[in-house]
Amino acid sequence: MTTTHHTKVLKQIGHKPGKYKKYLKNSVPKQRAFGRTTKRCEHCGSMNGHIGKYGLNLCRKCFRDYATELGFKQYR
Numbered sequence: 001m002t003t004t005h006h007t008k009v010l011k012q013i014g015h016k017p018g019k020y021k022k023y024l025k026n027s028v029p030k031q032r033a034f035g036r037t038t039k040r041c042e043h044c045g046s047m048n049g050h051i052g053k054y055g056l057n058l059c060r061k062c063f064r065d066y067a068t069e070l071g072f073k074q075y076r
């Protein structure tokens, strides 16, 4: 099962207590203090290609979409 965020799965299997317990034990990602999995894109939730510079907190794909709206001139 691949999802963008584990809370989606927890919502889906919330009414099945056995599966819910098993998913919590084995498949919920560990809480981390640092590393690339601690940062998510504010728009789409992706963990890949994160841009944190200037407090953007967007992935490279969303940055490309919103760059001109944000006032970046060089990025086309």
Ligand SMILES: [Zn+2]
Pocket: 041, 042, 043, 044, 045, 046, 058, 059, 060, 061, 062, 063
């Ligand atoms: Zn994104």
